[in-house]
Amino acid sequence: MLIGMPAYDAVDMLDVAGPFEMFSWAGLAVELVAEKSGPLKFRNGFSFNVDKTFGEAGAWDVLWVPGGDQAALVKLMSDPRRTYLDFLIRQSEHVKYVASVCDGALLLAAAGLLDGYTVTTHWAFVPCLKGHPKVRVADGYPRYCLDRNRLTGGGISPGLDEALMLVQLLMGTQAAQAVQCNTQYYPCPPVTSEITPATECPLPPTTIAPRKTTTPR
């Protein structure tokens, strides 16, 4: 099985790396693609390489959309060519699961792929998702939310729990337990804290270019 991750400049490192690590231990192949092949940077400056373009993507079983820097999200969502959004739509039509982690959910929502689904995102971006009238936002701050074949994760570190959930969905509980054991994923943070609910979407108002119904898909 093949998990596909569409990357972009200033994507979040752990949104990609956490799930990539978990999937690899499960024996699931992960394909990283971007609009153009070549070097990209994570939001924190770490430089990585993408070998394949969107056009070279294989036959994915799962579409996994990572979150990233706010300006990067706005750029992808407001792109009049709709390169990223339309790629998500095309890939979504053939996969078993459409997944996002963190504010990657905003990209799925902008593509219309969360309409009619109950979903979650990073706590700070809940007000942004609530701006989509057809999207139902799960109460509280779940690690992830599964509604039919939409699996959406909370912000950044929830990608680990969510990836393990996806392994369980695709391969069963024993496979997920083996990954948990190999990655020693029995977490225990040294501190505790609480989330203060966000009241405003931190993104500027973003115009999403309409789909051209004549665009070849």
Add this chain to the structure above:
Amino acid sequence: MLIGMPAYDAVDMLDVAGPFEMFSWAGLAVELVAEKSGPLKFRNGFSFNVDKTFGEAGAWDVLWVPGGDQAALVKLMSDPRRTYLDFLIRQSEHVKYVASVCDGALLLAAAGLLDGYTVTTHWAFVPCLKGHPKVRVADGYPRYCLDRNRLTGGGISPGLDEALMLVQLLMGTQAAQAVQCNTQYYPCPPVTSEITPATECPLPPTTIAPRKTTTPR
């Protein structure tokens, strides 16, 4: 403050990326170095780039040694030039904390930097550490173990808890809480499992080249 990570081919992705993400949210700079600059691959094939060589490393406050593929570890430990091990020794002399995650502890132990300390590693590599007569291995499978200025982590995912602990040590509890909140690090794995204690070190017997006392340091 500057956290230094000496990378190598087939290093583990999450050993690097998990802590890198946590440190970045704390405002701690992270410097990735390798024997040679250029592209390297994580153990799972993900390609990344290193800009600086060992010789170009800055003044680090923390030495953070990631684990990786077994063959890669053996290669670094048995290298007659001792390039990696001697770099660890040199850096250890000036930092506030010497840290490892996963089987990165075997590299520190091979460099003699864990002699006299109580430490931990990935559960599967506990028998390897026990082969070092001067190293005390912590009971059980703690997420991390702090003994004076040695901070060693369990295998792979414990790097997240350990990195948060390091943020707390360097910057205080409030800083660690802020990182926890921003990364929504309130983990809750969807499955449970248990570790079966390892009885044998999975690495082949490895000869560590002796230090040349005349080597310029």
